[in-house]
Amino acid sequence: MFxxxxxxxxxxxxxxxxxxxVFADIAITTVNPWRDLGRFFLGVVTPDFFSTEGxxxxxxxxxxxxxxxxxxxxxxxxxxALVYRWRVVRMFSAFIRAIHELFWxxxxxxxxxxxxxxxxxxxxxxxxGIFAKVYSEILDEADQEPLRLLPPGTGVIxxxxxxxxxxxxxxxxxxxxxxxxxxxxxxxxxxxVGLPTIGFYxxxxxxxxxxxxxxxxxxxxxxxxxxxxWWVKPKLLPVYIIGAPFFLGEGLPxxxxxVTRFFTQDIxxxxxRNDESWAELGLWFSDLMFNEALPGLWNTVVLTQIALVFTxxxxxxxxxxxxxxxxxxxxxxxxxxxxxxxxxxxEYILAYIxxxxxxxxxxxxxxxxxxxxxxxxxxxxGRQTSMIRLRSxxxxxxxxxxxxxxxxxxxxxxxxxxxxxxxxxxxxAILGILGVATLGFYIDSAIQNIRFDRxxxxxxxxxxxxIGIDALSRFIRGRLALKTMPTC
Amino acid sequence: MMNHLIxxxxxxxxxxxxxxxxxxxETFVFTAIPDEDETKLVERFQGVADYLSEELNVDVRYIPVxxxxxxVSAFRNNQVQLxxxxxxxxxxxxxxxxxxxxxxxxxxxxxxxxxFIAHKSTGxxxxxxxxxxxxxxxxxxxxxxxxxxxxxxxxxIRETFGAAPDEVFSRVGYSGNHTRTLRLVEAGTYxxxxxxxxxxxxxxxxxxxxxxxxxVIWKTPTxxxxxxxxxxxVDEKFGDGFKAKVREALLSxxxxxxxxxxxxxxxxxxxxxxxxxxxxxxxQIGILD
Numbered sequence: 001m002f003x004x005x006x007x008x009x010x011x012x013x014x015x016x017x018x019x020x021x022v023f024a025d026i027a028i029t030t031v032n033p034w035r036d037l038g039r040f041f042l043g044v045v046t047p048d049f050f051s052t053e054g055x056x057x058x059x060x061x062x063x064x065x066x067x068x069x070x071x072x073x074x075x076x077x078x079x080x081a082l083v084y085r086w087r088v089v090r091m092f093s094a095f096i097r098a099i100h101e102l103f104w105x106x107x108x109x110x111x112x113x114x115x116x117x118x119x120x121x122x123x124x125x126x127x128x129g130i131f132a133k134v135y136s137e138i139l140d141e142a143d144q145e146p147l148r149l150l151p152p153g154t155g156v157i158x159x160x161x162x163x164x165x166x167x168x169x170x171x172x173x174x175x176x177x178x179x180x181x182x183x184x185x186x187x188x189x190x191x192x193v194g195l196p197t198i199g200f201y202x203x204x205x206x207x208x209x210x211x212x213x214x215x216x217x218x219x220x221x222x223x224x225x226x227x228x229x230w231w232v233k234p235k236l237l238p239v240y241i242i243g244a245p246f247f248l249g250e251g252l253p254x255x256x257x258x259v260t261r262f263f264t265q266d267i268x269x270x271x272x273r274n275d276e277s278w279a280e281l282g283l284w285f286s287d288l289m290f291n292e293a294l295p296g297l298w299n300t301v302v303l304t305q306i307a308l309v310f311t312x313x314x315x316x317x318x319x320x321x322x323x324x325x326x327x328x329x330x331x332x333x334x335x336x337x338x339x340x341x342x343x344x345x346x347e348y349i350l351a352y353i354x355x356x357x358x359x360x361x362x363x364x365x366x367x368x369x370x371x372x373x374x375x376x377x378x379x380x381x382g383r384q385t386s387m388i389r390l391r392s393x394x395x396x397x398x399x400x401x402x403x404x405x406x407x408x409x410x411x412x413x414x415x416x417x418x419x420x421x422x423x424x425x426x427x428x429a430i431l432g433i434l435g436v437a438t439l440g441f442y443i444d445s446a447i448q449n450i451r452f453d454r455x456x457x458x459x460x461x462x463x464x465x466x467i468g469i470d471a472l473s474r475f476i477r478g479r480l481a482l483k484t485m486p487t488c
Numbered sequence: 489m490m491n492h493l494i495x496x497x498x499x500x501x502x503x504x505x506x507x508x509x510x511x512x513x514e515t516f517v518f519t520a521i522p523d524e525d526e527t528k529l530v531e532r533f534q535g536v537a538d539y540l541s542e543e544l545n546v547d548v549r550y551i552p553v554x555x556x557x558x559x560v561s562a563f564r565n566n567q568v569q570l571x572x573x574x575x576x577x578x579x580x581x582x583x584x585x586x587x588x589x590x591x592x593x594x595x596x597x598x599x600x601x602x603x604f605i606a607h608k609s610t611g612x613x614x615x616x617x618x619x620x621x622x623x624x625x626x627x628x629x630x631x632x633x634x635x636x637x638x639x640x641x642x643x644x645i646r647e648t649f650g651a652a653p654d655e656v657f658s659r660v661g662y663s664g665n666h667t668r669t670l671r672l673v674e675a676g677t678y679x680x681x682x683x684x685x686x687x688x689x690x691x692x693x694x695x696x697x698x699x700x701x702x703x704v705i706w707k708t709p710t711x712x713x714x715x716x717x718x719x720x721x722v723d724e725k726f727g728d729g730f731k732a733k734v735r736e737a738l739l740s741x742x743x744x745x746x747x748x749x750x751x752x753x754x755x756x757x758x759x760x761x762x763x764x765x766x767x768x769x770x771x772q773i774g775i776l777d
Contacts, residue, residue: 029626031676113567194554204526207668252567270777359677360661435661448557448632449775450580
């Protein structure tokens with residue numbers, strides 16, 4: 001068995017996670033974790049749709065921010081994709097997508113404040129980096145034949161529009177609309193830092209223990225996401241795209257002097273700003289590295305590795321729920337509902353809920369990350385197994401699972417898992433804002449103490465870690481010859 | 489298809505520019521640190537907005553924020569001109585905005601306190617001095633930027649034990665606000681917590697504390713806390729004497745229900761100097777540079 005490189009890689013990661021578990025802070029600190037969980041589920045089944053006045057507005061804003069952000073991101077990403085062969089563009093794109101939407105929002109909040117531009121750019125910028133990469137991959141894989149058949153002297157633009165775009169248009173459209181769903185989730189969580197989307201009210205209801213109100217918000221959010229195929233039609237898209245910017249709300253006006261101040265003063269390291277010596281700068285930096293960056297990095301990596309393995313385990317356990325090779329229609333429908341719910345709920349919201357219920361440790365974060373990401377991969381693998389035709393005399397039950405299906409889907413399962421490695425790391429860092437001691441915790445603390453110079457250094461470190469993991473993941477996927485499609 | 493796409497994009501971009509043009513130039517906007525349950529805050533400060541709007545003859549708008557830092561940033565960025573700050577957030581804000589001024593505080597804010605509370609499972613009893621019995625318990629502050637929920641309790645923990653909170657306690661958390669701290673300790677999520685004494689007294693009076701599960705174990709000495717802080721440039725924007733009018737309006741607020749919602753007996757004059765002790769403590773702990 002160990003002669004297969006995929007198996008060796010799997011066990012290596014399993015071993016790393018086990019070592020990580022020794023160091024990780026895993027605990028349930030609440031006295032009555034199950035009572036609260038019970039109250040929460042009671043709230044979800046007795047939703048109160050009329051308690052929060054701004055509910056309809058919140059939904060509208062969530063959609064508006066998603067559409068505007070994703071549109072801007074895709075246009076910018078497309079332009080970047082055209083020049084993606086330049087190394088500097090690739091590095092730039094990798095950098096902007098390595099910083100999470102919430103971090104972008106926290107940065108823009110400091111100088112644009114509660115202006116709609118904060119939310120729009122927080123989505124558009126990282127998405128542009130992702131679109132640039134995926135679009136360029138799509139363009140690279142396009143059939144080169146039409147290009148060669150063009151008469152000599154055809155202009156660059158004509159050649160692009162007539163020989164390349166038609167071939168890739170469908171894939172670009174499919175991917176962009178998929179990203180719209182991701183944008184909806186991003187838009188929702190921006191509310192947690194103060195933008196007027198669903199997350200704003202969700203945070204308020206949860207922190208006050210108003211679970212029926214929170215339940216209503218969550219249900220509305222699932223319905224919104226699950227019905228996307230019905231209300232987002234290609235013909236309606238222009239209407240949405242043009243209309244969305246008008247529904248972002250007015251927020252508060254931008255004071256442009258703040259932008260200059262942020263870049264010329266706030267983010268300049270304090271010792272330089274105050275004209276202190278180089279030695280002071282060295283002290284400032286080493287204090288930041290040893291007391292915040294390194295502990296944050298360590299916790300982020302430990303949590304990421306544990307969450308990655310649990311994500312994989314959960315995906316392997318979950319895919320039979322929707323696979324046509326197991327169970328009857330009732331089981332599959334409930335399986336579908338379960339997977340839709342866990343994969344539509346952003347990790348941030350899941351972790352927020354679990355932290356409220358179980359108290360602070362790495363456990364809520366691990367469970368949240370594993371549920372969300374495992375739900376996504378389980379769904380994709382489950383769908384894939386449903387397309388496999390088994391012989392009529394194939395084994396059933398556990399044997400079918402172990403000997404017929406797992407070997408057939410294992411490579412693509414690993415491909416998805418390694419693809420999501422970098423995504424899981426980015427989310428892990430963000431969960432620090434909720435109190436788990438990952439990099440996000442220190443970034444949030446720096447921002448709470450109005451020390452943006454420190455926050456920026458820590459965000460930079462987070463981005464570099466993310467780029468590193470992305471590169472490592474690509475290397476491993478290359479070595480194992482795993483291919484996958486992008487997910488979010 | 490491409491033509492369509494390009495046209496739509498241009499229109500969409502134009503839309504953003506149009507929709508983001510400022511329209512609220514003459515509204516007097518204020519905010520408050522989110523130190524308690526949001527529903528309560530929105531209700532309370534909507535009342536203040538209505539009152540000020542009537543007294544000052546300008547549109548007054550309250551905007552809720554999600555963190556203490558967001559309140560300070562909005563004030564610094566001149567997106568709000570007035571704020572109900574805690575001691576620490578007020579000091580931070582006034583350092584960042586030269587010319588800004590503390591104009592009024594609650595009568596209770598001149599001598600504010602933090603209560604340390606404990607869940608019954610810890611077996612802790614009320615104590616005269618913070619004593620080593622609390623060592624090794626789990627502990628929660630309120631918000632990272634709170635005066636009564638973080639700064640002062642941290643100061644006394646460090647002073648008593650000569651060590652950082654995470655060395656004294658087995659686990660240290662930041663609940664987010666005072667109501668959360670109360671609920672978390674009441675539920676036993678944390679053994680011990682520190683909160684704003686006014687929040688405790690008000691919840692106790694309203695009968696929403698389960699006294700069997702949680703009790704006050706220690707009260708800090710007094711220190712100055714909450715205050716209304718206003719930007720120095722409001723007179724330029726809203727006319728001469730505007731700042732004085734705002735101060736006058738706040739000091740003469742006598743709506744019983746509104747005051748009760750804070751809860752404060754009345755508002756009294758305050759000055760920047762009143763908060764010097766807070767600044768010193770913050771510098772000592774290393775929260776302020």
